[in-house]
Amino acid sequence: MKEYSLGETLVILLLMGALSMISNTMSSKVGIMEAIPGMLILIAICMAGIALGKYMPGHIPGVAYVVTLGCILTYPGFPGSDIINFYMKKVGFVALCTVILAYAGVSIGKDMEAFKHTGWRIMILSCVIFMGTYLGSAIIAQVILKLIGQI
Amino acid sequence: MKNIKLHILVAIMIAIAEVIGVKSFKIGPGKVVLLPMLYALILGVLTTPSFLKITKQKDMEDAGSLIGLTLMLLMARYGTLVGPTLPKIISSSPALILQEFGNLGTVLLGVPLAVALGLKRETIGAAHSVAREPNVALIGERFGLDSPEGRGVMGVYISGTVFGTIFVGLMASFLAGLGIFHPYALAMAAGVGSASMMTAAVGSLSVIYPELADQMAAFGAASNMLSGLDGLYMSIWLALPMTEFLYKKCCILKYGHVLTKEEEQ
Numbered sequence: 001m002k003e004y005s006l007g008e009t010l011v012i013l014l015l016m017g018a019l020s021m022i023s024n025t026m027s028s029k030v031g032i033m034e035a036i037p038g039m040l041i042l043i044a045i046c047m048a049g050i051a052l053g054k055y056m057p058g059h060i061p062g063v064a065y066v067v068t069l070g071c072i073l074t075y076p077g078f079p080g081s082d083i084i085n086f087y088m089k090k091v092g093f094v095a096l097c098t099v100i101l102a103y104a105g106v107s108i109g110k111d112m113e114a115f116k117h118t119g120w121r122i123m124i125l126s127c128v129i130f131m132g133t134y135l136g137s138a139i140i141a142q143v144i145l146k147l148i149g150q151i
Numbered sequence: 152m153k154n155i156k157l158h159i160l161v162a163i164m165i166a167i168a169e170v171i172g173v174k175s176f177k178i179g180p181g182k183v184v185l186l187p188m189l190y191a192l193i194l195g196v197l198t199t200p201s202f203l204k205i206t207k208q209k210d211m212e213d214a215g216s217l218i219g220l221t222l223m224l225l226m227a228r229y230g231t232l233v234g235p236t237l238p239k240i241i242s243s244s245p246a247l248i249l250q251e252f253g254n255l256g257t258v259l260l261g262v263p264l265a266v267a268l269g270l271k272r273e274t275i276g277a278a279h280s281v282a283r284e285p286n287v288a289l290i291g292e293r294f295g296l297d298s299p300e301g302r303g304v305m306g307v308y309i310s311g312t313v314f315g316t317i318f319v320g321l322m323a324s325f326l327a328g329l330g331i332f333h334p335y336a337l338a339m340a341a342g343v344g345s346a347s348m349m350t351a352a353v354g355s356l357s358v359i360y361p362e363l364a365d366q367m368a369a370f371g372a373a374s375n376m377l378s379g380l381d382g383l384y385m386s387i388w389l390a391l392p393m394t395e396f397l398y399k400k401c402c403i404l405k406y407g408h409v410l411t412k413e414e415e416q
Contacts, residue, residue: 009220016221019162026169027187045227063226067376070230075237088231093368094357096225097350098168098188100218101316102161104347105195107215108313110208112201114305115313121268122306125277129261129307130318130343133281134352136256137340137374138332144246151333 009050013043016099023095030090038087045069154213164194173358182328184355189317222346229372236369247374250339251381258393266401271415276303279394282311283344285383320351327359334360338367342374344382349375
């Protein structure tokens with residue numbers, strides 16, 4: 001993956017945040033002004049996590065810090081978690097993924113040539129492979145959740 | 152990053168996708184939910200040189216280099232979804248951990264089909280996992296990506312990249328419509344090790360069970376992170392040996408004997 005400086009990272013995250021706002025505003029009843037604080041908190045968490053990943057010893061990837069920070073800041077009882085949770089509810093996770101997949105779609109163009117050469121057998125197999133993982137996990141999860149009385 | 156044309160194009164694609172909006176319809180016993188993110192993906196592919204030729208090689212490369220960072224926002228959001236429900240996630244942890252072994256379902260369904268379709272050593276690469284980046288790296292290191300095993304894993308990797316997200320999203324909503332599985336089980340199962348596949352699955356489940364949306368997303372995110380942590384070890388210690396074993400058994404069934412090196416060429 002390409003390395004960006006922290007300054008470039010901030011600019012890109014602000015741009016991605018703005019694009020997500022299009023999706024968020026159009027897909028939910030939440031107004032754009034209501035959603036902005038939540039988006040800014042997310043960008044702040046990303047920046048802090050990426051910076052930690054860059055400068056902390058141990059070569060732990062930034063994404064691990066990002067997830068952990070998000071987790072800690074919203075853990076029930078953590079100072080300020082109520083406020084953060086309040087603003088987070090205004091930012092839908094599905095809207096964030098719409099932006100990612102728009103870029104991913106453009107980027108997949110590079111793989112289209114290789115995809116055309118992928119045989120039909122591998123394509124059928126791929127579908128069954130995704131089904132296998134999904135069904136296998138769903139069956140086990142269903143049984144265990146029942147056993148421990150969570151559902 | 153300074154590619155203004157690309158960003159404007161993405162903004163337009165997002166707007167079109169959201170205007171179309173969520174669509175759901177019944178197919179047989181199940182239900183299929185189409186999300187704007189899936190249209191955005193398809194619109195993106197349509198702009199590329201293989202189709203409408205709106206984007207060029209440079210745009211595709213720029214878009215690819217941005218995906219890592221765009222994922223960060225989603226990851227931060229997932230952290231904030233897991234945080235508030237952490238007590239509930241911990242009390243469900245036996246299910247979360249054990250469902251990881253469900254990934255071996257790939258081997259059980261995939262290997263017999265691969266051999267039945269006439270694939271040989273490609274089977275080992277193709278059917279041992281859902282072929283995300285860590286698995287490609289593993290097969291590349293062990294067999295080389297220009298080997299039959301490498302071609303197998305790359306084939307599934309590319310198929311997964313091109314239509315995996317759409318397929319997993321549709322499958323999740325279809326299974327939910329059958330009413331056999333609890334939404335939480337379907338959400339946990341969605342964590343196959345790809346954030347966009349997981350989001351597509353949980354996103355379509357959220358349309359069917361809106362009141363459980365946050366809890367499902369938290370389960371999906373937790374399971375996806377677990378897959379990221381254990382996926383590679385699971386492949387090395389369990390899935391690959393199982394794939395080799397089952398491949399031999401299936402070859403005996405189909406060809407009457409274990410294939411020799413020459414027959415596998």
